[in-house]
Amino acid sequence: STTGGDGDDNVDVAGAKSIYMVSDGTGWTVEHSVSAALGQFDHCLVDRGCPVNTHLFSGIDDVERLMEIVRQAAKDGAMLVYTLADPSMADSARQASKLWGIPSTDVLGPITEAIASHLGVVPSGLPRGAPGRSFPLTDEYFRRIEAIEFTIKQDDGALPQNLQKADIVLTGVSRTGKTPLSIYISQKGYKVANVPIVMGVELPKSLFEVDPEKVFGLTINPLVLQTIRKARAKSLGFSEETRSNYSEMDYVRDDLEHAGRIFAQNPVWPVIEVTGKAIEETAAVVLRLYNDRKQRCSMPRISKRY
Amino acid sequence: STTGGDGDDNVDVAGAKSIYMVSDGTGWTVEHSVSAALGQFDHCLVDRGCPVNTHLFSGIDDVERLMEIVRQAAKDGAMLVYTLADPSMADSARQASKLWGIPSTDVLGPITEAIASHLGVVPSGLPRGAPGRSFPLTDEYFRRIEAIEFTIKQDDGALPQNLQKADIVLTGVSRTGKTPLSIYISQKGYKVANVPIVMGVELPKSLFEVDPEKVFGLTINPLVLQTIRKARAKSLGFSEETRSNYSEMDYVRDDLEHAGRIFAQNPVWPVIEVTGKAIEETAAVVLRLYNDRKQRCSMPRISKRY
Ligand SMILES: Nc1ncnc2c1ncn2[C@@H]1O[C@H](COP(=O)(O)O)[C@@H](O)[C@H]1O
């Protein structure tokens, strides 16, 4: 329930409370954490009982700008949430907030300290992008970019001859979210291909030739699918006729039943219910299953090495 | 410096310390926070002085599985980092960790409590995806998906007639990261188009007809670009000849100079140096500039409404 995107010129709602978020880096970590925490207040955010404005200040690596932001936060009656790698900057944020009487929360410090004593290593205190920190062009970096580029090229059933090169293949009817899901997963370093299931269109042979353990079916509640298709047809400016066919309930049901039969014929493919799930939630389910199948661990997990 | 992607079967390095991450949701928030904090230990992670294994357990919404994970963490000599919306689950994680003698950090609790007292509202305590929480198909949701789909279709200079529909247009020579950057930004709800600058290929007229305030040039150090191109040419299996041309230093320099002249002729376009920046870092710079231009605020920020 954010506005995001277009950068609201006029973001301050009367009576809205403000959250100031400050980072010496990109700000994406603090934004992610605040956004998750705000999920705990959906019941009042949604009906506008307690609208909230967030303001993200990124790349803040000098104490003067930090102080200016804290002062402004105090004026706005805002709270402060920050990630500042330099301990003296983090201290300044804490102390200035106290001085100006605003609540403040350090998102990075507690985890960093816990990891430091776990590893027995002193943290660098250097923000990302600090001079002297060089960004290594690691294999991981190249692999991730390759995964994204692969995934874009395979979108919407393109290049079915390459399915075997994919780590993960998603399949389902139109508007089950295959494209955004593929993209989300690709950014985690997996090559994803997606293959649409369309009545009257033969599926590529290669879909049935690849390792079935990497194929995932997507399904969705017909009413929700209809809603999404109506919105889609409208935004694409489909003609009345195409539109009614594409999003008509009988057609929607037939489409899902047709996909259901294909899924039944391929029982190794897990079928994931996407109704009511955000893209990143479906991604979590896919990657959990994918990793379980690879690792066959007693306790399902996704592991990485740093 | 993560392995990511392919789901390592064999992730445990001898002597590596483990971090167990637990969420009742997707786990992406705790993973993001831990990954940022691990940036503070790059100096020892990179040279493998202190390798770290992370293990992400997502969708953990019952206390039995939680206890099992804590016990396993204790066996592995791991620390625990968690996001658990239900306060009784969070309590159990804290107490069990204490009992088993492992360090633990709550990532969600402190921010949620701070926001709760700031707003004067009690948090729901409901994990995302909990029964009864329905996912609203908001305008924001549709807009974001449309942005991703738009961005994929415009990749690599495709459909130049649509540049005017883009919120942001990225331009630069091959391998400046236009594609992954476009995708990253699109997921935040912006329609992004990217236009490659290639010597001997005319740029689309529309690039010079759109609002120049939404166009961003990307530039990069020639040596770094050469390294990236060499890796790229190899992975694409270019012939020796094409490869040497594409990644030869003289060609790389000419390419960048050619782009530099175009940037000089369009002084409104900011030129962003991507050398040494991760995709999300360049994205932060682009979005900061984009929002500043839109808002012309005294203090640059990115604002959202919840
Ligand atoms: N690779 C890294 N090296 C050092 N610090 C980092 C790294 N990534 C993130 N951080 C720090 O973690 C916090 C969150 O980063 P960001 O998400 O870029 O705002 C900031 O204080 C950054 O300086």
Ligand SMILES: Nc1ncnc2c1ncn2[C@@H]1O[C@H](COP(=O)(O)O)[C@@H](O)[C@H]1O
């Ligand atoms: N929209 C939401 N509503 C309620 N809780 C959420 C929401 N998004 C994230 N959370 C909670 O925030 C924490 C991090 O979420 P995740 O990133 O999915 O692991 C978990 O405890 C989730 O239950």
Ligand SMILES: [Mg+2]
């Ligand atoms: Mg699609």
Ligand SMILES: [Mg+2]
């Ligand atoms: Mg590209």
